[in-house]
Amino acid sequence: MRYLLLLVLVWSCQETNNEKSEDLNMTPSEASSQNQLAHVEPPNWWVGFQNTNLQLLIHHENIGVSKVHLDYSGVSLNKVNKADSPNYLFLDLTIDASTQPGILNITFDFEDGSTINYPYELQERNLTSDQFTGFDSSDVIYLITPDRYANGDYNNDFVPGMKEQGVDRNDDYARHGGDIKGIIDHLEYISDMGFTAIWPTPVLENDMPQASYHGYAITDLYQIDSRFGTLTDMKNLAANIHQKGMKFIMDQVANHCGLEHWWMSDLPFKDWINYQENFEANVNDWSNDKTIHSNHRRTTNQDRYASKLDQQGMEFGWFVKDMPDLNQSNPFMAKYIIQNSIWWIETLHLNGIRQDTYPYPNKYFMADWAGAIMTEYPNFNIVGEEWSYNPLIVAYWQDGHQNSDGYKSNLKSIMDFPMQKAIVDGLNEPESWDQGLVKLYEGLANDFAYNSPKDLLVFLGNHDMSRIYTQLGRDITNTKMALGYMLTMPRIVQMYYGTEILMDDSAKPGDHGLIRTDFPGGWEGDEVNAFTGDQLTLDQKSMQLYIKQLLNYRKNSFAIHNGSTIHFFPERGIYVLSRSYENETVVTILNKNEETIELKLNRFSELGLTGKTLRNIITKDDIIWKDTLRLDKRGVIILTTKF
Numbered sequence: 001m002r003y004l005l006l007l008v009l010v011w012s013c014q015e016t017n018n019e020k021s022e023d024l025n026m027t028p029s030e031a032s033s034q035n036q037l038a039h040v041e042p043p044n045w046w047v048g049f050q051n052t053n054l055q056l057l058i059h060h061e062n063i064g065v066s067k068v069h070l071d072y073s074g075v076s077l078n079k080v081n082k083a084d085s086p087n088y089l090f091l092d093l094t095i096d097a098s099t100q101p102g103i104l105n106i107t108f109d110f111e112d113g114s115t116i117n118y119p120y121e122l123q124e125r126n127l128t129s130d131q132f133t134g135f136d137s138s139d140v141i142y143l144i145t146p147d148r149y150a151n152g153d154y155n156n157d158f159v160p161g162m163k164e165q166g167v168d169r170n171d172d173y174a175r176h177g178g179d180i181k182g183i184i185d186h187l188e189y190i191s192d193m194g195f196t197a198i199w200p201t202p203v204l205e206n207d208m209p210q211a212s213y214h215g216y217a218i219t220d221l222y223q224i225d226s227r228f229g230t231l232t233d234m235k236n237l238a239a240n241i242h243q244k245g246m247k248f249i250m251d252q253v254a255n256h257c258g259l260e261h262w263w264m265s266d267l268p269f270k271d272w273i274n275y276q277e278n279f280e281a282n283v284n285d286w287s288n289d290k291t292i293h294s295n296h297r298r299t300t301n302q303d304r305y306a307s308k309l310d311q312q313g314m315e316f317g318w319f320v321k322d323m324p325d326l327n328q329s330n331p332f333m334a335k336y337i338i339q340n341s342i343w344w345i346e347t348l349h350l351n352g353i354r355q356d357t358y359p360y361p362n363k364y365f366m367a368d369w370a371g372a373i374m375t376e377y378p379n380f381n382i383v384g385e386e387w388s389y390n391p392l393i394v395a396y397w398q399d400g401h402q403n404s405d406g407y408k409s410n411l412k413s414i415m416d417f418p419m420q421k422a423i424v425d426g427l428n429e430p431e432s433w434d435q436g437l438v439k440l441y442e443g444l445a446n447d448f449a450y451n452s453p454k455d456l457l458v459f460l461g462n463h464d465m466s467r468i469y470t471q472l473g474r475d476i477t478n479t480k481m482a483l484g485y486m487l488t489m490p491r492i493v494q495m496y497y498g499t500e501i502l503m504d505d506s507a508k509p510g511d512h513g514l515i516r517t518d519f520p521g522g523w524e525g526d527e528v529n530a531f532t533g534d535q536l537t538l539d540q541k542s543m544q545l546y547i548k549q550l551l552n553y554r555k556n557s558f559a560i561h562n563g564s565t566i567h568f569f570p571e572r573g574i575y576v577l578s579r580s581y582e583n584e585t586v587v588t589i590l591n592k593n594e595e596t597i598e599l600k601l602n603r604f605s606e607l608g609l610t611g612k613t614l615r616n617i618i619t620k621d622d623i624i625w626k627d628t629l630r631l632d633k634r635g636v637i638i639l640t641t642k643f
Contacts, residue, residue, distance in 0.1 A: 134381025172513025194551025
């Protein structure tokens with residue numbers, strides 16, 4: 001999530017843990033009578049994990065002076081860790097492989113004779129670790145900003161007690177009312193379009209005073225934001241996605257939280273967040289000027305000559321004033337973040353995680369985090385966000401890359417920003433020796449830098465950058481060329497909602513609120529409905545159909561998923577890419593010529609297509625691959641031997 005220029009910001013499984021911080025003032029005897037504590041996190045756990053260790057965060061007034069007892073077969077209390085704040089305990093437990101699911105009673109005895117008995121649930125796992133199948137190069141991921149996609153439940157538009165109230169669709173930075181139910185209601189559309197996975201931006205609680213819609217300023221890492229729905233809604237979303245044969249990816253944030261997170265009023269340790277001393281000294285007059293910001297020089301992670309000062313300035317500085325930077329060097333924080341990710345994987349049966357701002361936290365912690373998840377779920381996948389246009393920087397973070405400093409990331413996938421830029425630049429530029437389509441060619445040629453190119457996640461736009469239609473100057477033909485190329489190269493693909501109907505932000509290019517425009521038809525009374533096609537323009541319908549045809553072909557194309565790749569450097573404004581697997585060959589031809597041109601096919605003889613019939617995936621026209629191919633106009637042609 002990027003807020004370098006944008007400073008506008010800004011169930012748990014058990015009811016007992018849905019209490020807010022005001023419950024901290026409950027006396028031990030009052031808590032005892034209700035069997036509740038202010039916070040117990042994770043709110044439940046499971047038996048049968050490879051890692052048998054569990055650390056519980058306990059938050060309640062003066063809980064630090066209590067004596068802790070438990071008696072449950074197969075569970076041992078190894079250590080009770082006190083914090084700097086007297087209102088916390090961190091309990092180190094071991095859950096043996098033989099432990100049975102059930103209710104673990106944890107007893108907290110106080111000096112005044114009062115007792116809190118807390119029932120902690122150990123559940124049975126519904127899936128084995130190897131059944132958590134991750135996303136891969138067969139997938140096209142549909143990225144959704146939930147607040148702006150569809151309003152399925154108008155009853156949650158106004159939630160009493162939250163710091164930001166109301167819905168205003170005329171304000172690009174206000175809440176618009178989209179929710180989890182809205183996504184559920186339109187899964188048929190998403191599936192029919194041919195998408196195979198869904199990635200919503202965060203739906204965890206963002207109880208911030210303003211601009212809370214985007215989800216990246218999380219104020220409770222175990223709580224669904226009530227304006228999006230409930231944990232039950234989230235579980236229903238996951239189940240419905242899986243029932244339709246699609247995969248579910250969760251957007252997580254290890255680097256920071258929201259300033260209004262419940263622990264910010266009572267931090268457990270003196271080093272729970274970065275530059276905590278500075279924050280606490282200025283908490284009553286907190287401002288952007290008093291924030292120690294990150295220098296955002298992410299190359300210090302790789303730079304062998306980087307000063308320690310610059311490295312620290314990048315890692316420890318805050319993203320923005322409203323997003324405290326979490327200190328992953330604190331072992332309790334590190335354990336907390338890892339367990340939180342595993343809890344959501346297990347609770348929702350996730351197929352993957354997209355990790356926000358990947359290079360900003362401590363990089364060795366991030367390796368531990370990814371390693372812990374991939375060890376527990378060997379077929380899972382995680383994609384990290386590294387906003388760099390340098391392939392060497394991106395390659396550094398991918399698992400298996402031989403880094404000179406010995407760093408091993410355990411991260412299978414990384415976002416392919418270099419390719420995104422190459423595609424946009426190459427299509428916008430006029431053709432010459434070093435401009436135009438050669439940028440696409442060289443972008444793919446840079447795959448030598450990566451350990452596993454097909455595991456990179458390529459995209460044309462997302463929630464942080466201008467819509468691809470805007471980036472390409474509202475040129476429909478170039479947009480189709482970009483999409484055709486992206487969807488046939490050796491990559492995992494992500495597409496931002498609305499790309500299929502040419503949504504754009506040309507009125508204010510790059511404005512985050514405008515980029516995240518409401519999807520038409522997601523609200524009652526919308527004149528235009530993209531879900532049904534009602535009132536879409538001819539251009540919008542053409543793009544929607546184009547993407548639908550490509551995606552539904554790609555869904556069953558082994559050549560695109562895992563085939564061999566051959567491409568030919570551009571000549572005369574034409575670039576050819578081929579993907580082959582057994583008897584299937586897919587040929588993508590990008591043509592930037594405005595006039596008719598005869599493409600001589602003898603140059604491509606090594607593809608072995610001479611004399612074969614190929615079908616245009618879009619038009620369904622057949623051609624015989626012989627001497628020449630007539631290209632009548634600028635655009636993209638995608639041919640296949642499989643039909």
